[in-house]
Amino acid sequence: MIPVAPPPASPTAGLTAPADVVPGFSPEAHTISGMVRAAIERWLESVDVRGPLLGALGALNDVCQEEGPLGKPVDPGSWSAARRFLMQMPSSWPMPDVSVDADNDIALDWDFGWRRGMALSIGPTGRIHYAWTSGSDEAHGAAWVEHDGISAAVAGTLARLSEA
Amino acid sequence: MATPRDHLNRAPIVEALLDLRVRPAEGGTTPRTKSAVEALRPDYPEVQEISKIEGQLLIDAKSVATTHASTPLGWQLKNAAAGRVVRLAQDGFTFSQLRPYPSWNVFLAEARRLWNPYASAFAPHEVSRLGLRYINRIALPANASLEDWLEAPPPIPPQVPRTVQRFLTQVVVYDEGSSASATITQAMEQAQGAGVTPAVLLDIDVFRHGTWDPTDQQIWETFGKFRGLKNRMFYASLKEAAIKEYE
Numbered sequence: 001m002i003p004v005a006p007p008p009a010s011p012t013a014g015l016t017a018p019a020d021v022v023p024g025f026s027p028e029a030h031t032i033s034g035m036v037r038a039a040i041e042r043w044l045e046s047v048d049v050r051g052p053l054l055g056a057l058g059a060l061n062d063v064c065q066e067e068g069p070l071g072k073p074v075d076p077g078s079w080s081a082a083r084r085f086l087m088q089m090p091s092s093w094p095m096p097d098v099s100v101d102a103d104n105d106i107a108l109d110w111d112f113g114w115r116r117g118m119a120l121s122i123g124p125t126g127r128i129h130y131a132w133t134s135g136s137d138e139a140h141g142a143a144w145v146e147h148d149g150i151s152a153a154v155a156g157t158l159a160r161l162s163e164a
Numbered sequence: 165m166a167t168p169r170d171h172l173n174r175a176p177i178v179e180a181l182l183d184l185r186v187r188p189a190e191g192g193t194t195p196r197t198k199s200a201v202e203a204l205r206p207d208y209p210e211v212q213e214i215s216k217i218e219g220q221l222l223i224d225a226k227s228v229a230t231t232h233a234s235t236p237l238g239w240q241l242k243n244a245a246a247g248r249v250v251r252l253a254q255d256g257f258t259f260s261q262l263r264p265y266p267s268w269n270v271f272l273a274e275a276r277r278l279w280n281p282y283a284s285a286f287a288p289h290e291v292s293r294l295g296l297r298y299i300n301r302i303a304l305p306a307n308a309s310l311e312d313w314l315e316a317p318p319p320i321p322p323q324v325p326r327t328v329q330r331f332l333t334q335v336v337v338y339d340e341g342s343s344a345s346a347t348i349t350q351a352m353e354q355a356q357g358a359g360v361t362p363a364v365l366l367d368i369d370v371f372r373h374g375t376w377d378p379t380d381q382q383i384w385e386t387f388g389k390f391r392g393l394k395n396r397m398f399y400a401s402l403k404e405a406a407i408k409e410y411e
Contacts, residue, residue: 019336019347021369022297025249025260026179028365029299032351035332125188144292147185148373 020147056086059098060106069102077124081145082106085122088149094162112161120154132157165315166407168399174410176300176366177265182275182387183295183371185256186288186378200252200285201239204278208241208250238286250278256293257282268391276384283378291376291383296390297369300398302406304362313406314350314364330354342389344372346397366401368394 019036023029060082064074082098085108089095096108105121112118120130122145131140143151150158201211214237238253247262259275302313310317310328318331334349349367370390376383399407 019334019349019369020371021347021349021367022181022183022258022295022371024179024181024297024299026262026299028178028301029367031353032299032349032365032367035330035351035353036334036349039332144187146373147293148371 020149056095056098057083060086063098063100063106066100069100069104072104074100074104074106075124077126078104078106078122081124081126082108082122084126084147085128085145085150093158110158110161116161118158118161128154130154130157132161134161166399166402166404168395169407169411172407172410175265176302176410177298178263178301179297179299180261180265180271181258181295181297182271183256183258183293183297184279184291184383185293185295186286187290187292188254189287189289196287197238197252197254197285200281201241203281203285204241204250204252208243208248210242210244212240212242214238214240214251214253248274252282252286254286272384272387275387288378291374291378291380293371293373294376294383294386294390295369295371296387296394297367298394298398300366300368302364302366302402303409304364308362310364311403313403315401315403316350318350328352339393342372342393344370344390344393346370346393348397348401350401366398368397368401370394370397 021033023033060079064079066073086095094110094112096110099107099109101107101121103121103123105123107119107121110118115136116134118130118132120128122128126145128143128145128151129140130143131138141153143154149155205211237255238251240249240251242249247264249258249260249262251258251260257279259278261271261274265271304310304313316333318328318333320326320328330351330353332349332351334347336345336347338345347367347369349365349369351365351367352362370393372386372390
């Protein structure tokens, strides 16, 4: 038997998020990273499972080209962290609306119906601030954009709201 | 599974890496962070600044626009003669030992020695991830059969040609005992020419997320546990015939 259930506290990562390994310096390390990257790219090219993701990344590029509410472009660090977050999302998850919030951070919004949704903002350091509403319940919190996947707190909330 | 040994005289390790990811302090690279470089420069004379370069390419019907920004991240220091590289950056610390690998005690002691000036100079808020990665190069003799060398070779259905030109497998597993995960990668490239020995790369990366104070001694005890897990996975991944080549 090979159980596949993840441990409760582990980050969630979709198939387009390669495993996060310590970057190496040897020729063998470069060989492995090149083979992994090529395998993922070929897989992405061979099946159209990432159409919604590419749409979200396009929207992210669009909003980052324009001046945000603070009169300056979005910090490249925010763009990079938001892109990593989107790439880590499992393909079964709904894609969010992408915009720039009042602090010039990247805002991702999911609307699952009347008084049910989640909003999060991603800043240049990869810090995530999120808030969600579900009926009369509301909560907010903070997390980080991790290299290995989406934090359990954010992933669990999103999964619960989208399945409710 | 091969029988675990205490020591392999000719261990197939081509690179060992010890990595600590951190939540950075505010302020970016500063003269104070540079002091770590100066402290280590006598032993690591080749210094290279590393930056994070973010670029965007926007293509529409009328034009192509690009933007990019470069942010200093830290430094990479190298001692080529000793086969050692250390990365000191805002987001973390990495120590790499290339061939020849000395021993666990020597490797760990050097990593700890290098960590101290890094932690003092960069003053990270906390350590958020520990990682220990070993890349092994397992040479295959002529006409070798993968199943005689690997405990988990890539499965090939019957009646499919058996000659493997290249393969890549990767699994991420979780060990409840140590609360650590491990990414185990096996890769074989197509032979690059006559006379080149084919080899399988066995790459074991053990890691754990958490929150540690940068001065916490438990960090180094955890790396010791990671090493035990890594060794268990190494011997479990290879057949006895493979290990005998490295005794």
